[in-house]
Amino acid sequence: MQDGKLLFECLREGIGKQPTAAVRDALGLTEPAEDREIARALTEWLAKESLAQLAGEQGGAGAEERGSFVPQPVEFNDTSFLGRLKPRSQKRGDTAVDEVNDVTTLLAVLRAGSLAQRRAAARRIAEVFESVGGEERRAIEQVLEQLRDVEIAPELLECRLKISGIPGREAQLTLREVRQLSADIAPKITAYWDGELLVEPLMALSGDQRAQLLVHARHLDDLVIAHVAALIEGATGSPDRRVQRAMLSAVRYAGDPRLLPALVSLLEVGDGELGMEASRAISRIEDPRTWKALLAAYERSVVDRERISLGGALGRVGDVRAADYVREQLRSQDEHVLIRAIEAMRTLGSADDSDAVAAFVASKDAVIATKAAHTLARIGDARALPELTRLAREAPAGAVRASIEEAIEHIRARLVLRGEEPPSESLLVVLDEQQRAEGTALLRAPFGVRLRAYRHFLAGRLWQLFGATQRALVRFDLAASCRPGWAVPLVAAGMLQAGREEYAQALGLFRRAIDAERERVERNPLIMRVLARCFLRRSEQVERDGRVAIARGLLDEVMSLDLRHAPSSLRFEIGRRHEALRVLGAG
Amino acid sequence: MRPLSELENAVRSRLASQGASGVRRVACHVGGEEVLLFVRGGELRAVCTCSRDQCEHYQRALFWLCGAEDGLEAGDDPRLRTSQRPSTPVPVDHTALADAVDGLLLSVVRAGVTGASSPSVRDAIDQVVVRAPTPLPLGLSRFLGRLNDALSRQDVGKTARVLEGARRFADALREERPSSENQARRFAWLGTGAFGARALEPMEDAMLLEVGRERVAGLQRNAIERRYFVHLKKLEVVREEHLRTDAEASVGPCPRLLHVAFGELEQFGVPRRARLLQYAVAAELTDAHWTLVEPVVQSSVRELRRRYVAAVQQCPAQSEPFVIFAPAELQEEPRAALVDAQGEHLGLPEEAEQPLADVLRHLAKEATLVWVAGRLMSLSRGLVLRPVSALLKRGDGLHFVRIT
Numbered sequence: 001m002q003d004g005k006l007l008f009e010c011l012r013e014g015i016g017k018q019p020t021a022a023v024r025d026a027l028g029l030t031e032p033a034e035d036r037e038i039a040r041a042l043t044e045w046l047a048k049e050s051l052a053q054l055a056g057e058q059g060g061a062g063a064e065e066r067g068s069f070v071p072q073p074v075e076f077n078d079t080s081f082l083g084r085l086k087p088r089s090q091k092r093g094d095t096a097v098d099e100v101n102d103v104t105t106l107l108a109v110l111r112a113g114s115l116a117q118r119r120a121a122a123r124r125i126a127e128v129f130e131s132v133g134g135e136e137r138r139a140i141e142q143v144l145e146q147l148r149d150v151e152i153a154p155e156l157l158e159c160r161l162k163i164s165g166i167p168g169r170e171a172q173l174t175l176r177e178v179r180q181l182s183a184d185i186a187p188k189i190t191a192y193w194d195g196e197l198l199v200e201p202l203m204a205l206s207g208d209q210r211a212q213l214l215v216h217a218r219h220l221d222d223l224v225i226a227h228v229a230a231l232i233e234g235a236t237g238s239p240d241r242r243v244q245r246a247m248l249s250a251v252r253y254a255g256d257p258r259l260l261p262a263l264v265s266l267l268e269v270g271d272g273e274l275g276m277e278a279s280r281a282i283s284r285i286e287d288p289r290t291w292k293a294l295l296a297a298y299e300r301s302v303v304d305r306e307r308i309s310l311g312g313a314l315g316r317v318g319d320v321r322a323a324d325y326v327r328e329q330l331r332s333q334d335e336h337v338l339i340r341a342i343e344a345m346r347t348l349g350s351a352d353d354s355d356a357v358a359a360f361v362a363s364k365d366a367v368i369a370t371k372a373a374h375t376l377a378r379i380g381d382a383r384a385l386p387e388l389t390r391l392a393r394e395a396p397a398g399a400v401r402a403s404i405e406e407a408i409e410h411i412r413a414r415l416v417l418r419g420e421e422p423p424s425e426s427l428l429v430v431l432d433e434q435q436r437a438e439g440t441a442l443l444r445a446p447f448g449v450r451l452r453a454y455r456h457f458l459a460g461r462l463w464q465l466f467g468a469t470q471r472a473l474v475r476f477d478l479a480a481s482c483r484p485g486w487a488v489p490l491v492a493a494g495m496l497q498a499g500r501e502e503y504a505q506a507l508g509l510f511r512r513a514i515d516a517e518r519e520r521v522e523r524n525p526l527i528m529r530v531l532a533r534c535f536l537r538r539s540e541q542v543e544r545d546g547r548v549a550i551a552r553g554l555l556d557e558v559m560s561l562d563l564r565h566a567p568s569s570l571r572f573e574i575g576r577r578h579e580a581l582r583v584l585g586a587g
Numbered sequence: 588m589r590p591l592s593e594l595e596n597a598v599r600s601r602l603a604s605q606g607a608s609g610v611r612r613v614a615c616h617v618g619g620e621e622v623l624l625f626v627r628g629g630e631l632r633a634v635c636t637c638s639r640d641q642c643e644h645y646q647r648a649l650f651w652l653c654g655a656e657d658g659l660e661a662g663d664d665p666r667l668r669t670s671q672r673p674s675t676p677v678p679v680d681h682t683a684l685a686d687a688v689d690g691l692l693l694s695v696v697r698a699g700v701t702g703a704s705s706p707s708v709r710d711a712i713d714q715v716v717v718r719a720p721t722p723l724p725l726g727l728s729r730f731l732g733r734l735n736d737a738l739s740r741q742d743v744g745k746t747a748r749v750l751e752g753a754r755r756f757a758d759a760l761r762e763e764r765p766s767s768e769n770q771a772r773r774f775a776w777l778g779t780g781a782f783g784a785r786a787l788e789p790m791e792d793a794m795l796l797e798v799g800r801e802r803v804a805g806l807q808r809n810a811i812e813r814r815y816f817v818h819l820k821k822l823e824v825v826r827e828e829h830l831r832t833d834a835e836a837s838v839g840p841c842p843r844l845l846h847v848a849f850g851e852l853e854q855f856g857v858p859r860r861a862r863l864l865q866y867a868v869a870a871e872l873t874d875a876h877w878t879l880v881e882p883v884v885q886s887s888v889r890e891l892r893r894r895y896v897a898a899v900q901q902c903p904a905q906s907e908p909f910v911i912f913a914p915a916e917l918q919e920e921p922r923a924a925l926v927d928a929q930g931e932h933l934g935l936p937e938e939a940e941q942p943l944a945d946v947l948r949h950l951a952k953e954a955t956l957v958w959v960a961g962r963l964m965s966l967s968r969g970l971v972l973r974p975v976s977a978l979l980k981r982g983d984g985l986h987f988v989r990i991t
Contacts, residue, residue: 011743014699036689039696040754047751047903050744054965055896070938186871193839193870195619222986223871229989230840237838257946261800261989268802268809269831288945 004049011046015039073291073319076350082113082417087120097121101128103136105417107143112380112414114347115151115284115316122155129162141167150253150568151284153215178216181209182224189227202231202250203243207577208536210250212569217254229262232278241274248277249576257287264289267297275301276309283313291317298322304329304337312344323348330356335365336583342371351381358387361404366560367582370403377407380414402522402562453482457489464496472496480512487517491527498530503538507554510534514561522562532558532566536574543581552581594649598624599631601652614865615648622648623849623865634791634848636867679720679777685760687714688753695738700746703738716806719777725828726776726856728805730756730904736804742967752904771855775905790850790861794819796872796880797843798911798960799975801991802831812836815909815960815975816845816861822882824909825852825861839868842976842987844876856905857898874985877957877978884958886913888931892970895963912972913958917951925959925972934971946990947974954979954986961990 003026010018015038024033027041076083081095089096097113097120100106106128109121125140132140144160145167160171188201202210217225230236231247248266251259259281266278275297282290294317298310308329311322326348329341338360345357357379360372376384388404388411395401460475473496479489494509510531513521521527535558543551555578563571602613602625612625622635622644635644691711698705712731719727730753737745756776759769774787795816802809814827814837829836837845849865885891891910898906912933914925923944924932935944947959957978964971979986 008743010699011696011747012699012701012741014697014702016697017699035697036693039693040689042696043692043747043750043754046743046747050747050965051896051899053744054970055892070941190869190871193843193868195867226840226842227870235836235838235840258988261991264991265800265802265812288942288949292939292942 007042007045007049010042015042071295073317074321075318076320078350082109082117082414085109085113085117087116097124100124103128103132103139107139108413108416110143110147110149110152112410112417114318116286116318118149118152119155119286122152122159126155126159126162129159137163141165148564148568148571150215150572153253153568154218154255157216174212174216175219178213178219181205181213182220185213186221186223189223193227200231200236200243202228203246206537207246207250207540207573208533208567208570210246211573211576212567214250214254215569215572217251217256217259220256222258225256225258229259232259232262233265244274245277245580248274248281249580252277252281252576253284253572254281255284255286257285260285260287260289260293264293267293270300272301272303272306276306279310279313283316291319295319304332304334305340308337308340308344312340312347315344315347320348323350327353327356335368339368339371342368342375346375346378349375349379351379351383354379354381354384358384361388361391361400366398366400366556367578369400370559373400373403373407377403377410380411382411382415385411398560398562400560402564406564449482453479453486453489456482457492460489460492464492469496469500480516485516487513487521490516491521494534495527495530498534501537503534503541506530506534507538523565525565525567528561528563528566529570531561532563532570532574536570536577539577548581552578555581591646591649594653595631597653598649599626599629602626602631612864613652615651617644617647617651620644621865624648624652634865636848636865638792638848680718681760684715684718685757687711687718688757688760691715691734692750692753692757695734695746695750700738700741700743703735703741708738722830723806724776724778725805725811725830725860726778726905728830729803729811730776731806732804732810733904740966744967745965748899748903748965750904752902755902756904768855771853772902772905775853775855775860775902787851787862788854790847790852793821793847793850794879795825795845795847795861795863795866796876797839797841797845798824798880798987799909799991800841800989801962801973801975805830814841815858817880817883817911818861819879824858824883824911826858826909827861827863837863837866837868840870841989842872844869844872856902857908872987877985877987880911880958884911884913886915886927887929888925888927888933888970889929891933891963895965895970899965908963909960909975910963910972911958911960914956917948917956919948922968923948932969934966934969936971936973940973943974943990947977950977950979950988954981957985 003022006018006022006026010023015023015035020038023038023042024031027038027045029037029041033041078084084095086094086096088098097106097109097117100109100121103125106121106125109117110125111118113121129137129140140159141163144156144163147156149156157171157174160167161175162168185201185205188197191197192199192201202213205213213220214228217228228247228251231243232251234240234244236243244266248263251263263278263282263285266274267282269275279294279297282293291314294310294314298307298314298321301307301310307322308326311326314320314322322344326341326344329337330345332338332341342357342360345353349357354376357372357375361369361376363369363372373388376388385408388408392401392404392408395404456475456479460472460479463469463472463475473493476489476493476496480486480493490509490513494506494513497503497506497509510521513527521531535554539551539554539558542554555574558574559578563574566574598613612623615622615624620636620642622633624631624633626632633645633648635642637644691708691714694705694707694711695703698708702708712734715727715731716723730749734746734749734753737749756772759765759772762769765773795818797814797816799815801813801815803811803813805811810830812829812831816825816827817823818825827837839845845863845866845868847863847866851862851864853860885894891912894910895908898908912925914933915928916926918924918926918932922937923935925935926932935947937944947956950956957980959972959974960976960978961972961974964973974990976990977988979988
């Protein structure tokens with residue numbers, strides 16, 4: 001009779017560990033059977049037996065199967081309110097955003113929390129908005145009007161849809177635009193796969209249209225998402241890295257779980273550059289598969305830039321195992337490694353890293369300085385405030401100063417959540433500077449000159465209304481000549497040119513407007529939308545002509561402006577193209 | 588104008604005379620359609636995407652191929668794509684490969700599944716790779732992937748089944764005149780290196796609906812990408828398989844509907860491997876398309892188990908049944924499982940693959956789970972479904988969701 005347990009042990013431990021004669025007998029083999037014969041008979045018997053057990057609804061033969069090793073996330077040991085604040089309550093006693101009713105706290109979390117906390121806060125605000133009092137509503141509206149957080153753009157859109165006034169109307173317009181774009185593109189996608197359309201329809205869109213569409217991916221049809229996934233995976237017959245890169249950049253803030261399988265497939269293929277971009281998009285998707293996919297890729301990675309990006313992505317989902325490694329990389333002499341490390345510290349850095357990161361805010365390289373300020377904002381430690389306040393006073397107006405001011409606001413919000421008091425004196429200095437710079441230009445010119453300038457400007461507006469563009473432009477130019485410090489006619493002329501897609505001409509006018517009244521231009525969302533788009537389009541044009549250095553220069557220029565009032569999709573696309581051209585420039 | 592038969596003869600003789608390293612198929616774009624021309628059994632055969640026999644596109648393609656421009660119409664801009672016959676493979680020494688496979692079997696049995704990292708096992712795997720055709724065929728690569736997985740899990744039953752498949756393969760390799768089953772077995776393991784063209788079944792005018800994609804281990808991690816389709820005429824699941832470095836995969840998003848004008852199906856392994864040679868892609872699917880899948884959907888765990896056992900008995904190392912299962916409910920405690928109407932459980936992945944089960948749980952909370960498609964695996968705790976995709980029902984209709 002065959003001895004099942006003996007044979008099972010035989011394959012588990014190896015035939016050498018069992019008495020050969022007994023095994024041979026159990027298998028019904030005769031005396032001179034060699035190991036080879038025993039091995040073949042043994043596997044045949046065990047395979048049959050395991051299937052018989054399965055058919056008989058019992059477990060397989062390997063009842064002692066070893067479980068695979070399951071790693072656990074390495075989390076921050078932060079005992080503060082923010083550290084303990086969970087996005088959703090999972091058990092009794094959890095401190096969770098979805099149970100917070102205090103609007104001030106929710107708004108502070110919306111500004112200063114982690115990505116998951118900010119998302120949850122935005123969702124919570126949308127839930128409680130109808131039930132809160134007038135003053136709290138106004139506070140919510142004020143914050144929503146100012147907040148330009150592209151990472152939680154879909155959640156902010158839901159919030160803005162609930163409020164009245166300009167933000168609400170803008171949100172409705174955005175949603176309508178997204179739905180319209182999606183409806184327009186769906187038949188083109190069908191035609192593309194049908195072979196009737198040779199040009200891929202998403203690549204036919206401009207970068208910012210693509211970004212706007214995909215930032216709100218959760219509102220898109222399954223067909224569009226499946227198409228984007230196919231482009232990311234390269235399932236087009238001839239995968240084009242340019243298309244894959246463009247799609248990956250566009251879906252960075254999409255946060256749509258439907259895209260996850262395609263993104264994970266890129267991580268698994270092990271293509272460094274595409275993998276880095278994929279990791280950024282994956283880490284912003286709330287899904288049980290996210291952490292495991294990132295962890296596997298991180299553990300496989302060996303190239304510094306990739307490993308840093310993957311480490312940062314892991315940090316975004318709450319696993320800070322890469323923190324020590326990334327801290328080391330802050331000493332790197334390689335500009336690209338350094339930038340990645342500063343970026344990764346946003347999700348991996350703790351209060352102790354403030355000083356190390358703050359040192360980079362004073363960098364002469366505006367990109368490094370801006371990224372360092374953003375990182376300090378996310379770390380949110382008060383120790384960085386004195387240095388940031390000094391730099392905010394000393395830095396010329398523009399992108400760096402804007403990011404420093406933003407960082408100060410973030411840190412302040414975080415301090416509120418920690419129950420601390422922000423040092424108000426230093427902030428007053430910054431506010432004082434801002435107020436002094438604002439709106440004094442109108443008083444410079446004498447009354448007669450101002451009147452003449454207004455007359456020319458109004459005449460220009462009238463000509464514009466009648467469609468006489470050239471006459472309007474002449475009048476605007478005259479108005480600007482009368483009062484050189486007045487940006488309004490220059491802006492009007494610039495917008496007129498931009499509307500006619502004459503970006504090169506519009507650029508010159510916008511530059512003059514910035515020289516005249518920088519702050520006034522930078523603080524107007526309508527102007528900044530057109531201005532930023534104008535720079536972006538012109539940069540695309542010159543890049544198409546092969547003048548990459550000029551294209552990069554244009555983006556450098558627009559990125560030196562305070563883009564906080566430009567739409568998120570535009571800022572994102574400008575940043576993406578700038579980064580792409582920067583890498584290209586470095587070879 | 589030259590008569591059609593003359594043109595057909597000219598094209599046939601040109602295709603037939605190309606020899607082993609020449610052109611074996613010609614695809615011609617004429618008037619917005621693609622005409623595929625090839626020689627089979629000495630006859631010129633053609634398939635056009637317009638689905639009609641001897642259509643005007645076919646005739647215009649013949650004219651153009653024979654250099655008779657007068658047969659083309661104004662606006663025609665023919666484009667040609669040729670499919671080269673693969674270069675003659677280096678002959679594989681079947682006996683040496685069979686010995687190497689037997690050697691691997693012996694090494695594993697000597698070391699035991701707890702000694703998986705034994706140098707002798709690693710060396711035996713190297714010997715198999717050295718004696719196998721280059722590049723490593725998908726069937727052989729997947730066998731090594733499954734063996735490594737079974738050893739790392741220290742799963743005696745799975746190791747035994749995979750090795751039993753290898754034993755039968757080694758025996759098939761040693762046969763001088765293999766039976767048709769063994770010929771198909773060789774083909775499933777070695778692909779074209781097995782010289783087994785007879786093991787292929789032609790697939791013409793078929794409709795395939797893609798229901799999932801996944802990457803599985805071969806000799807390397809995630810080396811093989813699989814796409815699973817429901818063959819809507821044969822009502823069976825088939826798979827397309829390729830190395831992740833290979834650009835030969837069919838194009839299109841998942842899910843999609845393929846109208847396959849010309850393809851091939853292997854005859855061994857579950858699900859059967861398909862080669863898609865000429866097809867049209869439809870990316871937009873409606874709820875009506877999903878109703879076509881219904882005949883393939885299983886709702887009994889007992890039946891799934893029976894089919895699984897039958898498939899693995901037939902070809903233990905090359906069967907990885909892929910099923911579409913409509914559960915009566917999703918059980919969460921104590922272990923995540925799909926439950927059928929009779930109360931029988933179909934396990935879901937745990938430990939490292941726990942996120943897949945978590946996603947399914949999450950989906951089941953937000954919508955009605957119509958079915959779950961996935962690969963069946965036998966683990967020590969019984970039959971487990973590794974979910975690859977799911978069909979959900981929400982207020983606005985049916986939604987397909989990829990999980991892997």
